[in-house]
Amino acid sequence: MLLTTVAVAAAPAPKPKPKTKPRATAAQVGARMRSWHAPTPNKTAPVDDDGRPMLALYSLNTSDRLEVPAAGERGGFSARDLDRAAHVLREPGSGCEHPMDPRLLDLAYRIQTFFRAQEVRIVSAYRAPRRHRKSNHGLGRAMDLIIPGAADEEVAKFGRELGFVGVGIYPSSGFVHVDVRARSYFWVDRSGPGRRNRERGILGDLAARSDSQALTRGEHPTPPFAPLGDVDAWLRARPSHAAPPMPPEEDEDDEAADTASPAPTGNADF
Numbered sequence: 135m136l137l138t139t140v141a142v143a144a145a146p147a148p149k150p151k152p153k154t155k156p157r158a159t160a161a162q163v164g165a166r167m168r169s170w171h172a173p174t175p176n177k178t179a180p181v182d183d184d185g186r187p188m189l190a191l192y193s194l195n196t197s198d199r200l201e202v203p204a205a206g207e208r209g210g211f212s213a214r215d216l217d218r219a220a221h222v223l224r225e226p227g228s229g230c231e232h233p234m235d236p237r238l239l240d241l242a243y244r245i246q247t248f249f250r251a252q253e254v255r256i257v258s259a260y261r262a263p264r265r266h267r268k269s270n271h272g273l274g275r276a277m278d279l280i281i282p283g284a285a286d287e288e289v290a291k292f293g294r295e296l297g298f299v300g301v302g303i304y305p306s307s308g309f310v311h312v313d314v315r316a317r318s319y320f321w322v323d324r325s326g327p328g329r330r331n332r333e334r335g336i337l338g339d340l341a342a343r344s345d346s347q348a349l350t351r352g353e354h355p356t357p358p359f360a361p362l363g364d365v366d367a368w369l370r371a372r373p374s375h376a377a378p379p380m381p382p383e384e385d386e387d388d389e390a391a392d393t394a395s396p397a398p399t400g401n402a403d404f
C-alpha cells in the first residue's frame with residue numbers, strides 16, 4: 135500500500151480519472167421530477183395576434199426555448215418554424231439535428247393546449263440512430279416530454295385518445311414518451327434512469343379503438359400506410375387486438391434514461 139502511494143507521488147501528475155456520475159438517490163430523483171413538473175408561477179403560454187396560444191417548447195437539456203404560432207387549433211407550423219423546432223429538439227450531446235415530423239409538433243401542440251400549459255418541456259427528442267437501434271426518436275417522430283402542471287398519467291391518457299400515436303409512460307423517470315406512427319401502441323416502463331428497459335404493452339383495445347375513431351374523423355396515420363378508402367375494410371384487415379399489442383420500434387427509449395438527467399446548470403427558471 136505504502137509502495138503504491140510513493141510510486142504515484144513520484145510520477146508525473148496523473149490524468150484525473152473521468153468521474154462517473156453517481157446514481158441519483160430516490161429522493162433526488164423525486165425532487166427533480168417534482169421541479170420539472172412544477173409550472174413557473176404566473177406564466178402562461180404566449181399567444182399570437184389572434185389570441186391563440188403559441189407552441190412553446192423548452193429543452194430541459196439545453197435550456198433552448200422556442201415559441202411559434204400555430205395555423206389552427208390543431209397545430210400547423212410553417213416550414214421555417216419546423217426548422218427552428220428541429221434545432222431545439224436536436225440531440226444535446228452530439229448537436230445532431232433532424233427534421234421533425236410536422237405531426238409530432240401538432241401532437242405536442244394539442245397536448246399543450248389541452249392542458250393549457252405554459253410550455254412543453256422536452257426531456258429528449260431527436261436521438262441519432264445507432265447500430266442495432268431503431269426508434270422513432272431517430273426519425274424525428276418522437277419526444278419525451280413533461281407538461282408542467284399536469285400529471286404524466288393524465289398526459290398519457292389524453293395522448294392515447296388521439297389516434298396513430300405511441301404513448302409510453304415512465305413512472306420512475308417521470309416523463310411521457312409520445313410519437314406519431316401508423317398504428318397506436320401504448321406501454322408503461324417502470325425502469326428508472328440508467329436501468330434496462332422494462333417495457334410492457336398496455337391498453338391494446340384502446341389503441342385499436344382510438345385509431346378507428348381517428349380514421350372515421352378523417353384523420354390518417356403516418357406512412358407506411360396505404361389508404362384503402364374504405365374504413366371497414368381497413369379495420370377488417372387489422373390483426374385482432376385481442377392478441378398482445380404490437381411492440382413498438384425496438385428499444386424505444388433505450389437512451390432516454392441518459393438524457394433524462396439534464397445538467398442542473400442553465401437557465402431553467404422553474
Ligand SMILES: [Zn+2]
Binds near residue numbers: 276277278311387
Ligand atoms: Zn421516448
